[in-house]
Amino acid sequence: MKNFLIATTIFLITSKAKAQIDPELLRNPQTKTDSVRMNMDAVYSRPFMQLGKLPVALGGYIEANYQYLNENGVSEGHQFQMRRLTFFVSSTISKRIKFLTEIEFEDGTKEINIEFASVDLEIVPLLNLRGGVVMNPIGAFNQNHDGPKWEFVDRPIAATQMLPATWSNVGFGIYGKKYNKNWVYGYELYLTNGFDDKIISNSENRTFLPATKMNRDRFEESFNGIPLFTGKVAIKNRKIGELGISYMGGVYNKFRDEGITLDKKRKLNVFAVDFNSTLPRLNTVITGEWAWVNVDMPDNYTEQFGRKQQGGFVDFVQPVVKRPMFGFEQAVLNAALRVEYVDWNKGTFKSTGGNIADDLFSLVPAISWRPTPQTVFRINYRYNWQHDLLGNPPSHLAAFQVGFSTYF
């Protein structure tokens, strides 16, 4: 476990080295302060740096970690991972027209994705137009996924392995907000390209929404010509917290090809609820999301692929020490816990009436240290219990992860 110590030390040192950059060169433009920020504002509520007087602002974040993973007593040893390097560029074209793009390199350069690239036009605060590559507002994590915002090295399993975060598509839509004293109401409605039949025919051997992301053509061509609808309403109280309800639905199969009808239109529906709140006095931050998926499949299609799925996560983050540390004025040390669950196949076997399992439960206790709000060092321990389709004794996976994520 010596490597563990070394890794941690390196992280600590590099963090100090960062402070070396002359902060006068780039300045941090004031972000809007009038508004109460909601999950839907996440793309713009990021730290950007502005170069002199140019109307272009730059930003980004990086996520890297060390991990030691053990599955059923077998480990692949010590791993260092460069999970993500993301760049944002935003520009204010005019007072009420702005552009932002987010480009992400995952696992080194294994995946390069345009996660977001759209132009926003504000007509009135209650009505904005957005078009380009947008992030579908299903749940909250999909839009609010930046590494430095979370106390955990891994993204929530239900958000990435059941829901397809980060899920972005070409399309357009409208959104808006309304303020009323302590309350804010927001809505978002989008039409975008959607899913394809990979979701029920893939090498994951389960209904798997993220399988559509393998389709590289989806940014230029809809699989079946039917737009995917995504809509969300959210309500936030400055003192209590935020609650969002979202729906995403569309047709996923190629029901017609070259004018020939192949099948009926088969629908996919996703419902999600998300919330976040900070408990008074204790200052415990609770963030959670739960989603339900249902997919219309031919009756005789293999039960290996679930007709229904559900899953979600709840994060508890408790600030333990909040005081200047090592010269960082706003340093915070947190204790955190993530509880997560996914059932990829909700249902019963036709042959026996018994439960179809294919589920996972996971606990992730964590300690995180934030020298500044924009940088987080995190130490996680993960334990997963995962059942196969038949519900045989679970496979056990445990992991130690030490990592950091920071905006730059």
Next chain:
Amino acid sequence: MYVLFEQGNMEKIPIRIACVLLVLITGIAACDKLMPGVPADDSILDGPVEGLSPEQSAQFIRGDFAFNDEIFTPETGLGPLFVATSCGTCHAGDGKGHPFTTLTRFGQKDSTGNQFLGHGGPQLQQRAIINYQPESLPEGATFSRFTPPANTGLGFLNAVSDADLLALADPDDADGDGISGRPNWIHVPAYIQPKPGSITRANKYIGRFGKKAAAHDLLHQTVLAYNQDIGICSSYEPYDTYHHQEIDPEISNQTVLDVVAYLAMLKAPIQRDPQHPEVQAGKKIFIDLGCGKCHTPELKTGTSPIAALSQKTFAPYSDLLMHDMGPDLDDGYTEGSAATAEWRTPPLWGLGLSKKAQGGQYFLLHDGRAQSIETAITAHGGEAAASRSAFIALDATSKARLLKFLESL
């Protein structure tokens, strides 16, 4: 270079906290208790035999991957008709299967062969890829359902000599004990190279794998499984089950051979608590009831190209022969030259671990109809009628001992 803690900002408490945390976490990381342990060898069915060469181990790992992790999709050749998408789906953890993965075979009543080959026979593919219609049972076809068997210790079974098997057979019940037992004589496809010492009868070879012992060896079984169960054609079996046309191979010969080697090198299940007095007493009852006349307690291998399997004595509790099991187990369907009431004695090794692969419940006998060991025994008939009656007549203690023995296997 930087000093970690700048002067003036030195605040002892946070540093202490950080240090304590660091030590704590390092300590936790070092602590194996927080990491899942390796399951005991006798608690799982998968894993290799001992004594493999590095080259054999590497092939075992490749075969393991192809068997368990290679999930077929339409892009990689799945279907169009299939029953499951990978070997491991039906043989989870190399254990027995579940009704969800049960196969249906149909169309053959006697040694004259399958009469339904032009109607989708011998195997029903009840699943299909998107936009294709799966098969349904043709009218008038008799059928049998086959629940997947465990795949352990197959290399040992494969390495028993034909002569040894024939020595166990007693086709005309010459010893008058009511138990005959004979091999299923089958035609083998051209790609099979029978091993040295193979015995033939009218150009037919002994079948030893499958519920009806209709597969000659592991290559035969594997090639058919890819083709019939997953819809994957190979150069060995190039005919697609949907179009009945010869198509390009969808899997390399190398992968097929890796899987065959993997199956051959899987360890034999390890009995738990063999010395326990109850288990010992149970084993004696097993022999006394005549169960061992079919469920042969011990066999030995001949010479095998895999040294770890050569000249080994092992305990499968099977004679790999066909026995008439009476009308209740007669589905009116058969394969090779066997009669419809005949079934190959299934090895009983690994029996106690079956539940861990079958979703927490037993599904025993060829079609999974028996949900406990006891019901499996009481369903025996035909040649095993006397054994069954003797089992039913047992007092409760003896019955419990016999079951304890069977569960220890």
